[in-house]
Amino acid sequence: MSNGRVFVDITTSLDGFIAGPNDGPELGLGEGGERLHQWVYDLASWRAPHGLAGGKTDRDSEILDEAFRRTGAVVLGKRMYDNAGGWGDNPPFHVPVFVLTHEARDAEAKEGGTTFTFVTDGIESALQQARAAAGEKDVSIAGGANTIQQFLKAGLIDEMQIHIAPLLLGGGIRLFGDLGTGQIELKATGVIESPEVTHLRFRVAK
Amino acid sequence: MSNGRVFVDITTSLDGFIAGPNDGPELGLGEGGERLHQWVYDLASWRAPHGLAGGKTDRDSEILDEAFRRTGAVVLGKRMYDNAGGWGDNPPFHVPVFVLTHEARDAEAKEGGTTFTFVTDGIESALQQARAAAGEKDVSIAGGANTIQQFLKAGLIDEMQIHIAPLLLGGGIRLFGDLGTGQIELKATGVIESPEVTHLRFRVAK
Numbered sequence: 001m002s003n004g005r006v007f008v009d010i011t012t013s014l015d016g017f018i019a020g021p022n023d024g025p026e027l028g029l030g031e032g033g034e035r036l037h038q039w040v041y042d043l044a045s046w047r048a049p050h051g052l053a054g055g056k057t058d059r060d061s062e063i064l065d066e067a068f069r070r071t072g073a074v075v076l077g078k079r080m081y082d083n084a085g086g087w088g089d090n091p092p093f094h095v096p097v098f099v100l101t102h103e104a105r106d107a108e109a110k111e112g113g114t115t116f117t118f119v120t121d122g123i124e125s126a127l128q129q130a131r132a133a134a135g136e137k138d139v140s141i142a143g144g145a146n147t148i149q150q151f152l153k154a155g156l157i158d159e160m161q162i163h164i165a166p167l168l169l170g171g172g173i174r175l176f177g178d179l180g181t182g183q184i185e186l187k188a189t190g191v192i193e194s195p196e197v198t199h200l201r202f203r204v205a206k
Numbered sequence: 207m208s209n210g211r212v213f214v215d216i217t218t219s220l221d222g223f224i225a226g227p228n229d230g231p232e233l234g235l236g237e238g239g240e241r242l243h244q245w246v247y248d249l250a251s252w253r254a255p256h257g258l259a260g261g262k263t264d265r266d267s268e269i270l271d272e273a274f275r276r277t278g279a280v281v282l283g284k285r286m287y288d289n290a291g292g293w294g295d296n297p298p299f300h301v302p303v304f305v306l307t308h309e310a311r312d313a314e315a316k317e318g319g320t321t322f323t324f325v326t327d328g329i330e331s332a333l334q335q336a337r338a339a340a341g342e343k344d345v346s347i348a349g350g351a352n353t354i355q356q357f358l359k360a361g362l363i364d365e366m367q368i369h370i371a372p373l374l375l376g377g378g379i380r381l382f383g384d385l386g387t388g389q390i391e392l393k394a395t396g397v398i399e400s401p402e403v404t405h406l407r408f409r410v411a412k
Contacts, residue, residue: 014368175221
């Protein structure tokens with residue numbers, strides 16, 4: 001099973017956007033951005049960590065649940081944290097979360113097992129702390145795009161699961177941007193099709 | 207079967223590039239760009255229209271062949287034509303090709319049934335001519351990115367088959383760019399997985 005791997009699990013439009021234009025604290029995922037995640041909101045495995053009962057238990061739900069269960073710790077960027085308003089009193093992570101930021105700030109312990117630790121000394125430090133917190137589980141690099149790109153450029157991502165929502169957003173925040181790294185080889189490790197979304201799995205060649 | 211549909215059939219990297227950095231007449235598909243098409247060169251259905259015998263006849267080959275057989279005419283941009291040096295004496299299209307350009311130029315009839323007609327009065331005119339030439343077959347909008355984007359913005363694309371090659375190019379020419387259209391809904395109509403490439407099919411919602 002999983003064992004300290006570092007992974008990205010994220011939904012994009014076919015044109016590669018993870019948020020629409022004008023994302024931020026007011027618009028959240030930007031214009032059209034919520035549409036990207038339409039496939040998750042009815043799933044039991046999305047509803048449970050958000051404190052909601054019921055929901056569908058189909059293959060999409062299993063895939064989301066697998067990602068949730070393998071996650072022992074999360075790394076994300078401060079912009080994502082701010083855009084989500086800190087996810088309220090009971091955030092959906094339920095594991096230690098390490099937030100990349102430039103300003104030192106006290107850690108926060110929320111309900112339901114989520115802790116936020118603010119890391120000011122870079123991605124390698126955040127990953128080291130996340131690995132320690134995750135134990136035998138995996139570390140999720142949750143976003144935003146800039147954070148994921150930093151980890152990719154540093155060669156620190158082992159696996160990616162990209163959920164392609166069937167739409168073009170036409171603008172917004174790109175998952176990959178222009179990495180400027182030259183070619184990075186991947187290995188396609190699985191494709192799962194559902195009416196709502198196409199799940200693509202890749203390993204990053206090392 | 208097909209009946210005058212307008213489609214795009216193109217290979218991209220996972221980060222959405224159809225050519226690497228510095229594409230042009232010298233480097234062709236740019237740095238790393240040839241890697242995108244690695245999956246086609248050994249296929250019987252790629253080799254035959256290029257005048258080469260033999261090759262693999264697997265599912266990838268069938269998919270390429272299906273796209274070839276449905277194509278009654280092609281529209282492409284002058285930059286693509288120039289980057290390919292006009293494809294020599296016996297181009298791999300073997301159908302009428304309509305080249306979008308700003309400079310009037312005499313039509314060219316090549317060996318093997320390919321004709322190049324240079325269209326100076328815009329995409330709708332090119333499409334009208336291509337439809338007439340295609341008869342009951344479909345029209346392929348072959349590229350480059352700018353041409354495909356023009357057709358998408360004008361709402362003229364019915365279907366897309368995107369072949370995702372398992373790599374990140376990190377830079378180059380994006381298939382979709384920033385369309386600036388707002389949201390365009392698609393319907394995922396099929397996924398076919400192979401070791402070399404993942405084929406995704408979409409219909410454009412009208």
